[in-house]
Amino acid sequence: MTENKPIVVAVDGSDASTTAVNWAARAAAIRGLPLRIVTVVHIPAFYYSEPYLAQSFHEEMKATARDRLAGAAELARQAVDEQNGHGPVEIVTEQLEGKVAQTLVARAERADRLVVGSRGLGEVKGLLAGSVSTAVASHSAAPVVVVRGRTLDGAPPAEGPVVVGVDGSVSCRDAVEVAFEEAAARNTTLVAVNVWSDVSVQPSLGAVPEDPHWSRIQTGEEIVLAERLAGYQERYPDVVVERVVERDRPVRVLSELAERAQLLVVGSRGRGGFKGLLLGSTSNALIQTADCPVVVVRSKETED
Numbered sequence: 001m002t003e004n005k006p007i008v009v010a011v012d013g014s015d016a017s018t019t020a021v022n023w024a025a026r027a028a029a030i031r032g033l034p035l036r037i038v039t040v041v042h043i044p045a046f047y048y049s050e051p052y053l054a055q056s057f058h059e060e061m062k063a064t065a066r067d068r069l070a071g072a073a074e075l076a077r078q079a080v081d082e083q084n085g086h087g088p089v090e091i092v093t094e095q096l097e098g099k100v101a102q103t104l105v106a107r108a109e110r111a112d113r114l115v116v117g118s119r120g121l122g123e124v125k126g127l128l129a130g131s132v133s134t135a136v137a138s139h140s141a142a143p144v145v146v147v148r149g150r151t152l153d154g155a156p157p158a159e160g161p162v163v164v165g166v167d168g169s170v171s172c173r174d175a176v177e178v179a180f181e182e183a184a185a186r187n188t189t190l191v192a193v194n195v196w197s198d199v200s201v202q203p204s205l206g207a208v209p210e211d212p213h214w215s216r217i218q219t220g221e222e223i224v225l226a227e228r229l230a231g232y233q234e235r236y237p238d239v240v241v242e243r244v245v246e247r248d249r250p251v252r253v254l255s256e257l258a259e260r261a262q263l264l265v266v267g268s269r270g271r272g273g274f275k276g277l278l279l280g281s282t283s284n285a286l287i288q289t290a291d292c293p294v295v296v297v298r299s300k301e302t303e304d
Helices: 015-031 045-049 051-081 099-109 129-137 170-186 213-227 250-258 281-289
Strands: 008-012 037-040 091-097 113-117 143-145 161-164 189-196 243-246 263-267 294-297
Touching: 008 015, 008 099, 008 143, 008 281, 015 037, 015 051, 015 113, 015 250, 037 051, 037 099, 045 143, 045 263, 051 091, 091 099, 099 113, 113 129, 113 189, 113 294, 129 143, 129 281, 161 250, 170 189, 170 213, 170 294, 189 213, 189 250, 213 243, 243 250, 250 263, 250 281
Parallel strands: 008 037, 008 113, 037 091, 113 143, 161 189, 161 263, 189 243, 263 294
Antiparallel strands: 143 294
């Protein structure tokens, strides 16, 4: 989140990456950051069994990449022009070579955000979140925006609140910071959500709001939410914050809120995540199902 680092968006010619460019260009205009549009040329290993074939394919791929970048840059300029009241955006294109996910993760080390589509070219039909978007969300040092969900005239939602999932995990603290940044830049409400149970317990077992045990946990989780928000409301006094504390499944609550949100922010791993598990079950589910773009934020601190 260092000032003047670019927003980096990956393109591959798919409809999903076109939508990602639209989102990234608008985000760059809103936040006053440069935009870098990248594409990755990767030559599968089996092509090198025939050097002439590999060279021919390589040249073809590079030509396709140049055309792809030119088209994406024009789309980005149009999206920026539609953002009334914001200044010009520096737009740069870059052709990279290597394995796609690894190359993007390396590029993200110098990015403010890394933006990808929910599905790229060659993904299996029905697989909503592609292998590349999942991989970069797991490993990127920069927050990863997976652009997915509803669109209007090909553009992701530009109205509605920013929603952030809050719990007691390390990565949650950085997610809250990103969420406040986004809400302030977009001049919109921040909905901070703490869902304190992953399981549903039948009322017959005493798990009802009137139960003293329920009440104590609810109060404790309200304190957790307040602690996570402490300090940020002073830094962002113009951001109106709505607090939601519920006992339910996190994915269900956050998915419902995403239906009216313009952005959903989550940590890469939540409370109770297993050591070594880079992408938690909640964040993984949301980048596959949420009805708006999802920002996955890895903690600056180690969670291992």
